[in-house]
Amino acid sequence: MSVLRSAAFAIPGDIETLTGGYIYERRLLMGLRDQGRNVTHLQLPASFPDPSAAEMTDAVAQLQGIDAERVLILDGLVFGAIETHGLAGVRAPIVAMIHHPLALETGLDPSTRDHLFRTERDNLRLARHVLVPSPHTRDTLVHRYDVDPARITIARPGIDRPHFTPVADKPPLILSVGILHPRKGHDILIEALSRLDDLDWRAVIVGNPWHRAHADDLARMVKQTGLGDRLRLAGRVSAEELQGLYASASIFALATRFEGYGIVFDEAISHGLPIVSTKAGAVPDTVPPGAGLLVPPDDVEAFADALRTLLSKAGDRDRMAQAASKAAQALPGWKDTAAIAGIVIDSL
Template identity: 70%
Template sequence: MRQAAFAIPGDITTLTGGYIYERRLLEGLRDLGRDVRHIALGASFPVPTPGHMAEAVEALAALPEERALILDGLVFGSIDTAGLARVRAPIVAMIHHPLALESGLDEALRDHLYRTERDNLALAAHVLVPSAHTADMLASRYGVDPSRITIARPGTDRPEGTPAPAAPPLILSVGIQHRRKGHDVLLHALAAITDLDWRAVIAGSRYDEGHAEELDRLHAELGLGDRVRLAGRVSAEALQTLYRSATVFALATRYEGYGIVFDEALAHGLPIVSCRTGAVPDTVPPDAGLLVPPEDPEALAAALRRVLTETDLRDTLARNAATAGAALPSWPDTARIAGRVLDALA
């Protein structure tokens, strides 16, 4: 089995989908008996400080050519191309979604990230992605040969405990407080259905403090009070309790390269209300959820109203979600796919 190194910026325990994926992949590869070093890089990527850029280039260039390098997409898509060309080890890019597709970028930064990621992809021996959507995006917009791309869908842990839906019904949303997750859209949608009996929890760290403060203000302006709790970061145990207590999962995302939380919702047999964007239509089975256009709180509110009030629809979506969730791959499955990519490198 080929030795490897996995270079990841910042705190590997960060509770976002990308970090969860990479931490579980690192652990899974090691559990399979592979020698995989963890290289911690500066947390400022994908807009690195000069110091973090220099440190990253030196650390990666020091790897021997017999040890493959799996490089996190935040770094891969933004590291200096000339510096990346110094790396002797074969590079496997781990791309969750292209950096230029992130929300809220100014055009100069968006163009810089697009060009950097496109040029760096020419240096990768192979590319790992979590979804067919991301694979198609890299092939069509970044010129990557599809034969150099492997889809390693995130694994899913089987839920523990018995579902115990709360009364009144709990609408659960899980995602960091970042504009791309669309929690502002969800708050507007919830404000449009206050005639119904429900409670809602939005769980996810205050990742972007400026946007988190905007959400606090919007929550107050809409008068949602105790009916909607912006819970921030919650423990793994508390999150599982929320999933077991929920009646519906809702995420008003503006874009997802995959979206691990959808698989978690499916595994818990929850009907899903989300947006028809990015990889969401490929991730959420059409018979397990209702998808609406992004940036459309009225359509989101209408979909939530249907799931909350139409019992037969809700039960059908829930059964189909549970069936799809039971068929999802495990984290060892994901690690085995990545391991085969490592062993096939020239």
């Protein structure tokens, strides 16, 4: 019987943080341990990718202290921002976990974008291997960061099968799930919904208030729509409440400006929900053909039209729901995700 290679998984801040990236890494850590593998969890400063000088020094020291016999899996928020000369001093073989390159984040000023691009590009040359969640992220690293595709492995996120029986609400519930951050496009969704007040629906936006100023802006937008309790900005909710919302929803909508993958789309698909989203990042690769309507990002009119179509044409909505349910049968579980990562770890 072969011995499983030990590893260390370095993640900034609280591993219980409610974002797709943290959920992915928490479940991957659990899955690798479930294999019987010795995997330590290294908690780095939560301020990455923008640490203080002292936090940068601390993170470098922790990473350089990892034994050379362990494989170091390094979260992308750290990997793309940590000082290259410090990373070069790490003895353990490095596996970069890149959800999406930091330089592609929404709202960066040009100098910050350039700094992050150069840092991540240089750091990628030090990685023995790279794990990504989607073909889109792989292609971005190959074509924009000059990474050899042989050093990249796609480990698609898994899902947990729903344990609620779906019972759609009346009027139809439009559900959106994503952190309250400019990249998620909730402002576009709110504006689109304000153009549909002639139709019968209600909507709930669920998301951790990751970007506090933006969350406040969204709250003001919701109030200004005059839609009242038809549109609720729910913020963070319990896992049980979220599953209940998925079960009672008729449409999943996310006007995202970029996704390296988008776990919430798989969650929506697993609940048999038709999807309205954008042609941004990995979304076209993640949302199965026939299971939704995708429009250009930042196009309020097109997004509103797509929602109007699904709200007005029950037959279209039902056909897309059936396509989502069929696609859900082929979605991997988290054990499958961990198995792929384990093969990478043992091959180094």
